[in-house]
Amino acid sequence: MDFLQQILNGLVLGSIYALIALGYTMVYGIMGLINFAHGEVTMIGAMVTITVLGVLANAGVDLPGAVMVLLALMVAIPVCMLLGFTIERVAYRPLRNAPRLAPLITAIGLSIVLQNLAILIWGRNYIPFPPLLPHDSVNIFGASITVLQVVIIFLAIAIMVGLLLMVEKTKLGRAMRATSQNPAVAGLMGVNVNTVISMTFVIGAGLGAIAGVMVAANYDQAHSHMGFLIGLKAFTAAVLGGIGNLGGAVVGGILLGVIESLGAGYIGDLTGGFLGSHYQDIFAFMVLILVLVFRPSGLLGERVAERA
Amino acid sequence: MSLLEVKKLEVAYGGIQAVKGIDLHIEQGELVTLIGANGAGKTTTLKTLVGLVKPKSGSISYDGNDCTKIPVHHFVSKGLSLVPEGRGVFSRLTVEENLRMGAFYRNDPNAINAEIEHVYELFPRLKERYKQLAGTLSGGEQQMLAMGRAILAKPKLLLLDEPSMGLAPIIVQKIFEIVKMISQQGVTILLVEQNAKLALEVSDRGYVMESGKITMSGPAQELLHSDAVKKAYLGE
Ligand SMILES: Nc1ncnc2c1ncn2[C@@H]1O[C@H](COP(=O)(O)OP(=O)(O)O)[C@@H](O)[C@H]1O
Ligand SMILES: [Mg+2]
Numbered sequence: 001m002d003f004l005q006q007i008l009n010g011l012v013l014g015s016i017y018a019l020i021a022l023g024y025t026m027v028y029g030i031m032g033l034i035n036f037a038h039g040e041v042t043m044i045g046a047m048v049t050i051t052v053l054g055v056l057a058n059a060g061v062d063l064p065g066a067v068m069v070l071l072a073l074m075v076a077i078p079v080c081m082l083l084g085f086t087i088e089r090v091a092y093r094p095l096r097n098a099p100r101l102a103p104l105i106t107a108i109g110l111s112i113v114l115q116n117l118a119i120l121i122w123g124r125n126y127i128p129f130p131p132l133l134p135h136d137s138v139n140i141f142g143a144s145i146t147v148l149q150v151v152i153i154f155l156a157i158a159i160m161v162g163l164l165l166m167v168e169k170t171k172l173g174r175a176m177r178a179t180s181q182n183p184a185v186a187g188l189m190g191v192n193v194n195t196v197i198s199m200t201f202v203i204g205a206g207l208g209a210i211a212g213v214m215v216a217a218n219y220d221q222a223h224s225h226m227g228f229l230i231g232l233k234a235f236t237a238a239v240l241g242g243i244g245n246l247g248g249a250v251v252g253g254i255l256l257g258v259i260e261s262l263g264a265g266y267i268g269d270l271t272g273g274f275l276g277s278h279y280q281d282i283f284a285f286m287v288l289i290l291v292l293v294f295r296p297s298g299l300l301g302e303r304v305a306e307r308a
Numbered sequence: 309m310s311l312l313e314v315k316k317l318e319v320a321y322g323g324i325q326a327v328k329g330i331d332l333h334i335e336q337g338e339l340v341t342l343i344g345a346n347g348a349g350k351t352t353t354l355k356t357l358v359g360l361v362k363p364k365s366g367s368i369s370y371d372g373n374d375c376t377k378i379p380v381h382h383f384v385s386k387g388l389s390l391v392p393e394g395r396g397v398f399s400r401l402t403v404e405e406n407l408r409m410g411a412f413y414r415n416d417p418n419a420i421n422a423e424i425e426h427v428y429e430l431f432p433r434l435k436e437r438y439k440q441l442a443g444t445l446s447g448g449e450q451q452m453l454a455m456g457r458a459i460l461a462k463p464k465l466l467l468l469d470e471p472s473m474g475l476a477p478i479i480v481q482k483i484f485e486i487v488k489m490i491s492q493q494g495v496t497i498l499l500v501e502q503n504a505k506l507a508l509e510v511s512d513r514g515y516v517m518e519s520g521k522i523t524m525s526g527p528a529q530e531l532l533h534s535d536a537v538k539k540a541y542l543g544e
Binding site for chain 2: 171174175177178181182184185186187188189190191192193
C-alpha cells in the first residue's frame with residue numbers, strides 16, 4: 001500500500017471526523033457535557049438526505065447531481081438543527097443542575113431512542129446513496145483521490161475556518177466563549193445563556209448533518225447504526241485534540257483519520273498478515289485509551305477548565 | 309420614589325436561611341454601603357437583587373418595577389449591574405473582549421468604542437494589556453477590568469461586591485477613588501465591603517448586616533462614629 005495514498009484517504013476521513021468532533025467539543029466547552037447522541041444526529045443527516053434525494057427523483061426532478069444533493073442538504077441541515085435543539089431541551093436542560101452522571105445517562109438513552117427511531121423509519125439494511133456525485137479520480141504523485149473527496153476536504157476546511165472565525169470574531173462567538181467560562185457572569189452581562197446553549201447544539205448538529213452526508217456520499221451508503229461508530233470516533237478525535245478546544249477538534253480529527261488510514265494500510269504487514277485492514281477500527285480506540293491514560297487533557301487542551 | 313426598595317426580603321439555600329427579612333432602600337444618586345462580617349448574607353443579598361438567587365419571600369422594587377421574576381440576563385439593560393465577588397472576569401477572554409462583554413446588550417458600536425478608550429484612560433494598565441488574556445492579570449488589574457466592564461454597561465445602579473478583597477492597600481485606594489468618581493458621575497452605588505472604615509468614609513449612608521439581618525443603618529458619618537460599629541468593625 002502506497003504511503004501517500006493512505007495519507008490522502010486519512011485526510012478525507014479526518015476532515016469528516018473533525019466536523020463531527022467540533023459538535024462534541026462545542027457542547028462540552030459550553031456545558032461540560034458529552035452529547036453522546038451527536039453521532040445519531042450525523043446518521044439522521046445522512047438518512048434524511050437520501051430520503052429527500054429519493055423523493056426528488058420520484059418527482060421527476062432532474063438537475064445536476066451536486067444541485068440535487070445541495071437541495072437535499074437544505075432539508076437535512078434544518079432537520080438536524082431542530083433535532084439538536086430538541087435534544088438539549090428534552091434531555092439536558094432539565095438536568096442542568098443535576099449530578100454529572102445524570103445527563104450522561106440520558107445522552108446514552110437518547111442515542112438508543114434515536115437509533116431505534118431510525119430503524120423504524122429506514123429499516124436495518126444499508127441504504128445506497130444515489131450515484132449523483134463525481135467519483136472520477138485525480139492522480140496526485142501516483143496516489144488517486146476522487147473529485148468528491150477533494151470537495152469533501154475543501155468544504156470541511158471552509159466550514160471549520162468559518163466556525164473558528166465566528167467564535168473568535170463575532171458577538172455571538174464572544175458570548176459563547178464567555179458562557180463556557182462563566183455562565184453566571186455571562187448572564188449578568190445580558191447574555192441569554194439558554195439561547196447560547198441552544199445555538200451551540202444547533203450549530204453542532206448542522207455540522208453533523210453535513211458530515212453525515214459526506215460519509216454516506218463517500219461510502220455510497222448509509223445505515224441506521226452508522227451513528228454509533230462514527231460518533232465514538234469523532235468523540236475520540238475531540239478527546240485527542242483536547243475536548244472543549246475547537247482547534248483541538250480539527251487537529252484531533254485529521255490526525256485520527258490519518259492514524260486510522262495508515263494503520264489499516266499497514267496492519268497486515270505489521271502483523272504478518274494475521275490482522276487485515278478490516279481491523280481499521282481498533283486504531284481509534286487504541287488512540288482513545290492511550291490519550292485517556294497518558295494525556296487526558298489532549299494535545300491542545302488545557303488542564304481541566306475552571307468553572308464558576 | 310426610591311430607585312431601589314427592598315422589603316422583608318428572605319433568602320434561603322435549601323434549609324439554610326441566609327437573609328432573614330431585611331428592608332433597605334437606595335435613592336437616586338446615593339452611594340450606600342452594606343458592611344458586615346464574613347457570612348452575614350451580603351453577597352446573597354446582592355445576588356438576589358440581580359436574579360441570580362430567587363428570594364423565598366419579600367419584595368424588591370427597582371425603578372418602580374417588581375423585579376423578583378425577571379430573568380438574570382434582563383437586568384443589565386434595565387441599568388442594574390453587579391460586579392461580583394472575586395471579580396468574575398472571563399479569564400480566557402482578552403482584556404478588550406471582557407470590556408466588550410460589558411457592553412453586550414448595547415448596539416451603539418461607536419459609543420462603545422469611545423467608552424472603551426475612556427476606560428483605558430481611567431486604567432492605563434488595562435490599555436497596555438488590552439490583548440492579554442484576563443486570567444494573566446494581577447488581582448488589582450482584574451478588579452479594574454471588572455469595574456471597567458461595569459462602566460461599559462452604563463448602569464443606573466451599580467452593585468459592587470467587595471471590590472477591595474485581597475488587594476494591596478495602594479490598589480484598594482485606587483479602587484475606592486474610582487468608586488467615588490463613578491458615583492460623582494451620577495451613578496447610584498450599593499457597595500458591599502468588609503473594609504468598613506474605607507467604605508463608610510466614601511459613602512453617604514450605610515447598613516450593617518449581621519447573620520442575615522440589618523442591625524444598624526444611618527448616615528455613614530454617624531455609623532463611623534458609633535461605638536457599636538467602632539467596636540465590631542473598626543477594631544477601635
Ligand atoms: N450557594 C450556597 N449554598 C448554601 N449556602 C450558601 C451559599 N452561598 C452562601 N451560603 C451561606 O449563606 C450565608 C451567607 O453567605 P454570603 O451571602 O456569601 O455572606 P457574605 O457575602 O456576607 O460573606 C453563609 O452562611 C453561607 O455559608
Ligand atoms: Mg460575600
